[in-house]
Amino acid sequence: MTLLASRDAADEDSEDAATANQPSGPRWVRPSVAALLLATAVLYLWNLGESGWANAFYSAAAQAGSVSWKALFFGSSDAANAITVDKTPAALWVMGLSTRLFGVNAWSVLVPQALMGVGSVALLYATVRRTSGPAAGLLAGAVLALTPAAALMFRFNNPDSLLVLLLVAGAHCVVRALEIASPRWLALAGAAVGFGFLAKMLQAFLVLPAFGLAYLIAAPTPVRKRLLHLFGALCATLVSAGWYLAVVALWPAADRPYIGGSQGNSLWELALGYNGLGRITGDEVGSVGGGRNGGWGGTGWDRLFGTEMAGGIAWLLPAAVVALAAGSWFTRHARRTDRERAALILWGGWFLVTAAVFSFMSGIIHAYYTIALAPAIAALVGIAGAQLWRARGNPAAAATLSAGIGLTALTAYLLLSRHSTWLPGLAIAILVAGLLCAILVFFASRLPVVARRLVAVGALVTVLAGTGAYTVATAATPHSGALPSAGPSNGRGMGPGGGGIVIGGQGGPGGAGGGLLGTSLPGENLTAVLRQDSAKYTWTAATVGSNNAAGYQLGSGAPVMAVGGFNGTDPAPTLEQFQEYVRSGRIHYFLGDGMVMRGETGSDAAERIADWVAKTYLPTTVDGVTVYDLTR
Template sequence: MTVLESREALAVTPSPPVRRTWHRPALAALLLATAVLYLWGLGASGWANAFYSAAAQAGSQSWKALFFGASDAANAITVDKTPAALWVMGLSARLFGVNAWSILVPQALMGVGSVWLLHATVRRTSGPAAGLVAGLVPALTPAAALMFRFNNPDALLVLLLVAAAYGVVRALEQASPRWLALAGAAVGFGFLAKMLQAFLVLPAFALAYLVAAPVPLGRRLLHLLGALAATLVSAAWYLVVVALWPAADRPYIGGSQTNSLWELVFGYNGFGRLTGDEVGSVGGGGGRGWGSTGLTRLFGSEMAGGIAWLLPAALLALGAGLWFTRRAPRTDRSRAALLLWGGWLLVTAAVFSYMGGIIHPYYTVALAPPIAALVGTAAVQLWRLRSRPLAAGLLSGGAAVTAVTAYLLLSRSSWQPWLAPTVLVGGLLAAVALFFAPHLTRWAATATAAFALVILLTGSGAYTLATASATHSGAIPSAGPSSGFGGGRFGGGPGGPGGGPGALLNTTTPGESLTALLRKDASKYTWTAATVLSNAAAGYQLAGGAPVMAVGGFNGTDPYPTLEQFRQYVADGRIHYFLGEGMTMRGTSGSDAAQQIAEWVAEHYQASTVDGVTVYDLTA
């Protein structure tokens, strides 16, 4: 292949006017279908992750709670994340009331926005057809359907990272420092959604611009420094404000042992996630409590169903694209796009594969955009070059690999057993047809391409529909049907009474008698109740509508409040009830203050049982 042919392999050819007539209707149909998929029946999941729903409720009642991401409107303790996602949910709850729809709809709209932005980004480097395919793939990715119908911070993170990628692509067109700085600001705001995970894309973005921006090296470096400054300012301003705010006048920083947001960022939610050394965590690290590590982790039973369907094809597309453009000019934007999306995919996948700390299958939604961009770009460009044997072979090979991957994934589940062989046979037939597509008539070739696209997305599409049609609750939702990967679509078994082990990851709705008890005279107290663990507190707070103190934070291992502080709150008449028997520490580190408080309450106050929950009246 000559240098000119290499450049043609992934070059963008301006679309003729006839294609523009179908592009806009096709895009509108894609966005409409995505909106229906993410919005239909959304309220069935109720509070979804009650941990964040309760914080959104608190933010709708208190501006301070909204700013700090407090779990309750009385500002006892924050959630264990920076609160950007809560800002969106809290403001929505202020405008439309506290209900499942006001909390979950923003995430669904973020999903539609992510699909649109991904399409727009890929279109600028690879044309409208590639943009549409790239937008279709995440819409039919189970992990994406899971997170864009749920209220974890991942939805906002993905939207902001795709927006940042768009900014980098725009910056590459004319070496624009303004667009590059905007991209950096988007990544920085993504940090406020899910902290250091947002920064995993920075090496890829920097490499793409450093290699391909059409200006001398010195100016490229200056532009990157400016973008880095924008990233740091966008991310660090909040940390600085919290650090300077008097600790006595703000909620305790949940997830930290020293009431420090810096510790939370770089410890429990930072490098601790990589090493497994997370003070206050109740699980085991280093592959002991969060699954085995290694190159095959993303294809394991816990994560595969959410993201692995097109992962091999994306890696093949990346390798083929870099080979075809190896002799292209430095400023070739097609290769720059490959560096951007490929670097995003490789760095994030490597971190997810080898991190020894807390990791959950839904994290893989961050891989959906680069997989979609690589597959969409390669599929369309290889189709345009199908008259060349190498391109036809790669296109056919990619289809075959995808069909086999889908078959292996579907074969692991007893769900719809007919689907696996159907996808395999249909996909292999499509692969053969794609190889001989150059010898077909135009209409036959078009029908072959359409059939291949449909059959190869059938497996992931079916799992996506199963994910969207299911209800999801708890802290660790899973993609797919209940008989699919990861042992089910829910975050574990039912939560037990307040403070019980089940409440660590799940919550329950209290009965009518207990709810009435919590609401009675609630306005007379700062907290209508206190209980160990944030998820337990969330269920009581959402039902009663009044602040409930989450003793010990999410894991029950945060040193807030101390026993002395709690006793003073009780003496001052600020807490009405204590709920539950408390919990036994299951972690190997962190504070045992919650356990001390539970034992002190049980020793000094008489217990009663209401709707199966142990209740201590702290004012008796």
């Protein structure tokens, strides 16, 4: 919309229509795109190392992958391959290769996600431009870059960054396929979604209904061929997702790590249960914190506007609803193959399905999941914003655009009012400016060219002010732990929701052993103990819970067994297996602090192991951590 304000309406309309599919367009396009991507890179890369290991659970797995190719392939938590993380490992492949190339450090772990963010913005621009022109593409890219949940995850090392990049790539391929009814491009879209499954399992498949419906309705070919092309794309999805599951299933269990997050050492169980349908129903065996059949907060359409999620994603969510409704109405008489309407079906379906699942799922859900909504919201706002501005001479279009601007300003006011001590005055300034811009936009077609440009620029700045300020605050705040949240620092290195858990201090009572969701690095003395003769042992130590183990492993650089996996509820190893490891001299120490409480379901093997160690070996204390020497 910034660009729409920079020239006469007739000129911009004709240029947008004429250049949507051309590699170059008006003179302002290339420098504007370059500026957008440069600003995004600065936003996502600036001071990135302040977050340290960020999510140490994944950082430790990347460290393991830098040492062992087997650990890299399976996504093991440690280089000795005791147990994997509780996700498919595609994101770890990227981080592991980065650490192999550049060494194990915070930058080599975090920079890949930041670059994925820049790539996602670039792909979204290119995708929206093909259907709606460069101005719409630039607005969509800017909205994505300035979504707080996006800035949070693209500066973090969770799998969500790779998932979003692959899904936007899939959407781009669908748009390309729609232009000429190309089965090849549609198959590439399916492959992108399939690899998205290898990043975050079934969540990747939430976009499939939208992709399929857009092609089925709008592809310029007979319905029989459309169905055949969709079947081919589905096969591509299943192959690109299923090859890894097949390899793991066929690999001898004794020669690979235990599949973390499952109770039966099965990746299929993990994909369909704990990380699959269990997320919908809440029946997740081995989960702790939420409990069986729910317990992760109230469900309903207002969930995305709740205190936990709203700051990350809700700023332009009402505008996206208005955009989808308006775009659908104004294209209702378009021909079946109209590409702009097809784009609305694609992005609107992505938005509605994902929003519905996030709103009503009863299983584990965290605020940062909402990054998956960001590309769809950004695309809808970009497409409809440009569409309505071009049609501003139509009173209905002008009124709809004005309503969207006013509603966005009101949303920003309400969200910022929840944090009255942060940037006081910004909320009321956005509300006043937004309402003024909404009125002026309604009469924009009657204004002189210069005034029309100023109104468009003012409206754009107002619409992006709230989400932009919150995004910059998110990027300026270091985040660590398992549950980062968007927003300004509350003085403890985390967002206002308390989602980030800071890596603890070095030494002192409780200096290590972060518990279920946090991670602390070991003190200097404990680090020296763990490193002593570590090469003689398969695991320098064992402890309950993956986050506990991650801190000790990152601090010492030696493999640490995560007994019971992430929650301490996986039956890996069993007590008998652990006792055999001890008898054969494969584990040096057991670290007994920071125990994880077992939930209502799952295995009690970790508790039994901890009890057996405590009854069998004498404890000592090093840097406030209870240490059992299993060789004595």
